[in-house]
Amino acid sequence: MRTPVLYLGSYFVSVLGNSIAAIALPLIVLQLTGSAISAGWVAAATAVPAVLAGLFMGVVIDRINRVTSSVLTDLVSAASIAALPIVDALAGLEVAWFVLFGIIGSLGDVPGMTAREALLPGIARDSSLSLERLVGVRESLGSISLLIGPAVAGLLMTLFEGSTVLWITAGTSLLAALLTLAIPRRVGRTEDVPATEPLGAWAEFVEGWRLLTRTRVVAMVTGLMLFSVMVLSAFQALILPVHFTRIDRPGLLGFVLTSIAAGLLVGSAVYVVLAHRFTRRTWLATGLLVSSLGFTVVGLLPPTLLLFAAGFVLGLGSGLCGALLGLLTVSGVPETALGRVMGAQNALVTAAAPAAILLAAVVIEHVSLTAAALGFVALWGVTSVVAVVGPALRDLGPIEPETIDA
Incomplete structure (x- = not known):
């Protein structure tokens, strides 16, 4: 069990x-500059290279040992954060430094996520855990991280100066790299494939997109991930903050986000324990139904206590089917192509969040907050119905990955 x-x-x-x-960096930028626009520029400047890195680095991840690629991307993330307090001590920090090292760090973030996900089949083979159980446990741990992360960030910002918090944040990426480095390198090697004429880098990139868009299960799963991220991002980053600002209770936003994270944790834990008791289609339909119920109530922007409860229900539904969505991608793609397919998938998801926030801002500005909330609820409702009744996700038994043509 050492490897898992x-x-x-x-x-x-x-x-x-x-x-x-995600919490500390904008606060540090605000402390140094006093400008919300500066924090916005840092976020915007890092989004584009993160998407591009996700799109094109998947080919590299498929060509080298995945343990190596995971370690390297974590080291890039650690170095980009650690560089900030060093520059601060030598010359003082300005917004341009945050943008520069934010761009460098973004080159490690999405590829790092991709490399770690592409390691899943190798980890499962090297352990007694099934792939389904491994993905479920991973999702539960991710939910715990999201649940306690904001609180840890707030505590660190209260106890230490910004430079110290940056060192601690860099240390988490360094620790992640060291833990991955201890994984046997054999785990990071892809399975042997029949000897064929190797594809060039561009041909491999195109092949990854073909697998992503033409494999029906993977395409539908990607669509669900995209719309889920769009709706959640719109609510978390804009709709709910505007709502709580208008009722003059902005401090309550964190409690709603915590209730969503708590629901995610419970949902993913239930899936880990009971995954084999029900069919994959049952888990998917139940998760989408529960999350749709939560989204609907949240979209009505009800009284605060009901909003907390709806946030938990929303997270619960997402947790029930979140691990399954990741599993379906891993199961439906040849292991040798996981890097480029998941890289494209993660890039799309990364781009979806700012696009949704921009769309929500336009609707709030030119129509109303209610229209934005109900519009995104309707978007998720339609997506859920299409996923459940459509043919792509009708049979979710174990599937054979599509083969890659030379």
Whole structure:
């Protein structure tokens, strides 16, 4: 069990570090500059290279040992954060430094996520855990990280100066790299495939997109992930903050986000324990139904206590089927192509969040907050219905990955 423990520990620490950074970095920028626009520029400047890195680095991940690629991407993330307090001590920090090292760090974030996900089949083969159980446990740990990350970030920002918090954040990425480095290198090698004429880098990139868009299960799963991220991002980043600001209770936003994370934790834990008791289709339909119920109530922007409860229900439904969605991608793609397929998938999901926030902002500005909330609820409802009744996800038994043509 040493290998899965190292893998899951690395995943937990990495997600925790990202969760801390998501809260701490904007606050540090605000402390140094006093400008919300500056914090916005840092976020915007890092989004595009993160998407591009996710799109094109998947080919590299498929060509080298995945343990190596996971370690390297975590080291890039650690170095980009650690560089900030060093520059601060030598010359003082300005927004340009945050943008520069944010761009460098983004080159490790999405590829790192991809490399770690592509390791899953190898980890499962090297342990007594089934792939289904491994994905479920990983999702539970991710939910715990998301649950405690904001609180840890707030505590660190209260106890320490910004430079110290940056060192601690860099340390999480370094620790993740060290844990992954302890995983046997044999785990990171892809399975042997029949000897064929090797594809060039561009041909492999195109092949990854073909598998992503033409494998019906993987295409539908990607669509569900995209719309889920869009709806959640719109609510978390804009709709709910605007709502609580208008009722003059902005401090309550964190409690709603915590209730969602708690629901995710419970849902993913239930899936881990009971995954084999029900069919995959039952888990998917139940998760989508429960999450749709939660989204609907949240979209009505009800009284605060009901909003907390709805957030938990929303997270519960997402947790019930979240691990299954990841499993379906891993199961439906040849292991030798997981890097490029998941890289494209993660890039799309990364781009979906800012696109949804922008769309929500336009609707709130030119129509109303209610229209934005109900519009995103309707989007998720339609997506859920299409997923459940459509042919792509009708038979979710174990599937054979599509082969790659030379």
